[in-house]
Amino acid sequence: MAAFGKLIRTTAFRLTLVYLFLFGLFAASLVAYFAWTTRKLITDQITATVEAETAEIEDVYGRRGLRGVVFAIENRALRPGANLYLVTTPAGQAVAGNVGALAPGVMSKLGWSETFYRRLDDQERSDHRALVRVTELSSGFRLLVGRDLEERRRLNKVVRSAAQWSVLIVVVLGLGGGVFAARRVLRRIDAMTGTTQRIMAGDLSGRLPVGRSGDELDRLAENLNAMLERIEALMSGMKEVSDNIAHDLKTPLTRLRNRAEEALARASGEADYRAALERTIEESDGLIRTFNALLMIARAEAGYASGDMTDFDAAEIARDIHELYEPLAEDNDLSLRVEATPAEVRGNRELISQALANLVENAIKYGKPESGAAVAAGEVVIEARRDGDQVLLSVTDRGIGIPEADRNHAIERFVRLEASRTLPGSGLGLSLASAVARLHGGELRLADAEPGLRATLAIPARTGEGLASATTLEPAPA
Secondary structure, three states, rough: OHHHHHHOHHHHHHHHHHHHHHHHHHHHHHHHHHHHHHHHHHHHHHHHHHHHHHHHHHHHHHHHHHHHHHHHHHHHHHHOOOOOOEOOOOOOOEEEEEEEEOOOOOOOEEEEEEEEEEEEEOOOOOOEEEEEEEOOOOOHHHEEEEEEEEHHHHHHHHHHHHHHHHHHHHHHHHHHHHHHHHHHHHHHHHHHHHHHHHHHHHOOOOOOOOOOOOOHHHHHHHHHHHHHHHHHHHHHHHHHHHHHHHHHHHHHHHHHHHHHHHEEEEEOOHHHHHHHHHHHHHHHHHHHHHHHHHHHHHHHHHHHHHOEEEEEHHHHHHHHHHHHHHHHHHHHOEEEEEEEOOOOEOHHHHHHHHHHHHHHHHHHHHHOOOOOOOOOOOOEEEEEEEEEEEEEEEOOOOOOOOOHHHHHHHHHEEEEEEEEOOOOOOOOOOHHHHHHHHHOOOEEEEOOOOOEEEEEEEEEEEEOOOOOOOOOOOOOHH
16 A cells, blocks of 8 residues: 555656546547537537428428428328427417327427427327427418427437547556556666665765666666766775875874974984974975875865866976976986977966976976986976877886786875875875876876876867967975
8 A cells, every 4th residue: 555655646647637638628529529429510500400391391382282281291191200290370270280299389480490209000108309480380380390300319329428438448558557657667676776785885886777768767766877887986986085184194193293202302402403393394285285295186186176277388387387397307317308289279378387287296206217228318398289189298218118907006196106206296196187187078098108107188179369468386395
């Protein structure tokens, strides 16, 4: 009983009832119009027949008098399926005809009327109805000509019976279809509800079932599944960030505390305290940069920066980053070169600049050729160009590169491969670049430069004219 109550409360069942009511109303109106039209047609036919016979009998009366009328009526009354005829005197006495009884007052009223009657040869039944016309002949005689309405009554009965059966069939089929549709929808909704309950219980891997019909529920399930995948990815990223913060930031915080304790315990003068404070400030700045990078990654992945989109030339960013990092590259015995052609994009200029800066800083940090390498000197190349419907911002170095098996792992937060653990950094540079690329509908590609690494930001190109002014940013930690 509870399942039935749940069934009839579904939207599908209620919509079925509404459509059933509207269809029933339409069908009833159609049947009523058909019955009215048919009734009118039969009535018009009867009226035409009675009027024609009345005119013929009046013509006989005019030519042959009452005797001729009596003779004509008696002959007509003997025909199979004869109409009704009656001639009365001015006093109301029957002279000729086949009518044995009429409703009171019919002969006293000229014109058309419906009345009960009984034929002379039918002594039992008196429930017949007829459409009659009463006219007055000369000398006060009255003539009644009529037609039985049995045909019209039978037609009405057939129409009523058909209408009743039609309504019954429509109701049964409509309710059956409504129950079927409601149960089908309810099963799918129950399946979705079960999945959402498991998700609310903590199982973010659950997905809504998707059928093969491609209807609105399937499209809704596909969109919700895409949303759930995004939520799962964000939650996994949040858990990963929390774990990484707990492990990777514990060391610098502990080191910061130990230095403060050491300064309190061993410092003998103002110089020692100043040195301890400077080391503390330096360590704090590194932590602040790390948290800023985490915040920027979170904003990019959440899409908060998608509203700050402008039109600009990616080549300008490449040249600005080259100018900013050229001195640092020279200090590391590397040459920094830029190859930029006009490549217009629409995006967040600040984030794209930050992502490219991180790639350049990584290349400078890890881009020195290995000893004995075929290349004579280290070189880092910044490229900006358009390739089809994409703009490619690439940074190529001649260092040790990243093995293909570790490339997907390298873009995760706080990940530092074995070759880079001895160098300063927090492992957020590639993660930020990847998040910025996804924010703009693109991707971060890591490829072998033979030797070295080629990191490429592939971003959809802009279609249209006009460029925004450039802005140069300080880089985030790599």
